[in-house]
Amino acid sequence: MTVLKEVRQQPHINNEVYKHSSYYQGLIKRSLRYLSSGYPVHFTGPSGIGKTTLALHIAKQRNRPVMLLNGNKELANEDLIGAFTGYQSSKVKDNFIRTVYKTEENVTESWTDGKLLEAVKHGYTLVYDEFTRSQPEANNIFLSILEEKILPLYGTKRKESFIRVHPEFSVIFTSNPAEYAGVFQSQDALLDRMVTLPLDHMDHQAEVTAVISKTNLSRESAESIVEFVVTARELCESNDQLQGPSLRASIMIAEMAEKHDIPIDGNDEEFQELCLDITWFPLQTCTPKEKQPQLKEKLLDACKKIKVG
Numbered sequence: 001m002t003v004l005k006e007v008r009q010q011p012h013i014n015n016e017v018y019k020h021s022s023y024y025q026g027l028i029k030r031s032l033r034y035l036s037s038g039y040p041v042h043f044t045g046p047s048g049i050g051k052t053t054l055a056l057h058i059a060k061q062r063n064r065p066v067m068l069l070n071g072n073k074e075l076a077n078e079d080l081i082g083a084f085t086g087y088q089s090s091k092v093k094d095n096f097i098r099t100v101y102k103t104e105e106n107v108t109e110s111w112t113d114g115k116l117l118e119a120v121k122h123g124y125t126l127v128y129d130e131f132t133r134s135q136p137e138a139n140n141i142f143l144s145i146l147e148e149k150i151l152p153l154y155g156t157k158r159k160e161s162f163i164r165v166h167p168e169f170s171v172i173f174t175s176n177p178a179e180y181a182g183v184f185q186s187q188d189a190l191l192d193r194m195v196t197l198p199l200d201h202m203d204h205q206a207e208v209t210a211v212i213s214k215t216n217l218s219r220e221s222a223e224s225i226v227e228f229v230v231t232a233r234e235l236c237e238s239n240d241q242l243q244g245p246s247l248r249a250s251i252m253i254a255e256m257a258e259k260h261d262i263p264i265d266g267n268d269e270e271f272q273e274l275c276l277d278i279t280w281f282p283l284q285t286c287t288p289k290e291k292q293p294q295l296k297e298k299l300l301d302a303c304k305k306i307k308v309g
């Protein structure tokens, strides 16, 4: 299982959203400032609002190789630091009896550097995405990295007991709020060592720009779709709107309509179905059962208002 990979080929990140938003420009500037001063940055917020994309965008600005680590329940120290990968053995031909080969055990085991060790040693920028999906014990190693600036190697049977963290090494963490399924509560000591910047849904215009950058739809079409999704989001009963449809929902509707020639028209049955398929489930999870039938009607009404051109 590859949990950590170097991001050589950056996914295409359209900067239009950030370029036109003073909010994002400020956020990016401050984040880069914290990172260059040795403080890790942590973006937390609902799923699908653009945390990973923003983290990668910022990481790229540092002009150091970028590594992406995905939080994972199974993540263990060997994945991060490295491990001995077994004995090397070789066959040696016996010079006296030609048909006999003996196997010679090589006394040294071979060690493979873990990717975190590589990143720490060479001063890469690490994006640790959804870090609270890893068990808190697996994340303990970051306490020494961030505080003492060393990567401890005890228990690995390596001769040296630690590796010094390269001065250019930096980390951008992302996480979903603790209420999400499959997420562990992070240890306070770790949170205490990073600058946590809570992110909310993009503002309306930024969301429209993101949809346009992902599709060839007109601004007017993108605006209608985003307007619908924002209306749906606002129907969410839970006040933190964690589960409401996100930017990802706007992009899904836009991409599906474009790919399958579904007219962006509230009177078109296929478009209505698309609107409901994408937004109904995330809304249902934040609405009490007795209110759900009316909710479906409200969603459909909002969809029917869409008329482009």
Ligand SMILES: Nc1ncnc2c1ncn2[C@@H]1O[C@H](COP(=O)(O)OP(=O)(O)O)[C@@H](O)[C@H]1O
Pocket (backbone or CB within 6 Å): 013, 014, 015, 017, 018, 046, 047, 048, 049, 050, 051, 052, 053, 054, 209, 210, 211, 213, 214, 247, 248, 251
């Ligand atoms: N600045 C942006 N420009 C264009 N698309 C974006 C931007 N930010 C996010 N997206 C898109 O929105 C979706 C959700 O973004 P992502 O970063 O995966 O969110 P999160 O990490 O918060 O779940 C993805 O499809 C992503 O490509």
Ligand SMILES: [Mg+2]
Pocket (backbone or CB within 6 Å): 048, 051, 052, 053, 129, 174
């Ligand atoms: Mg993400």
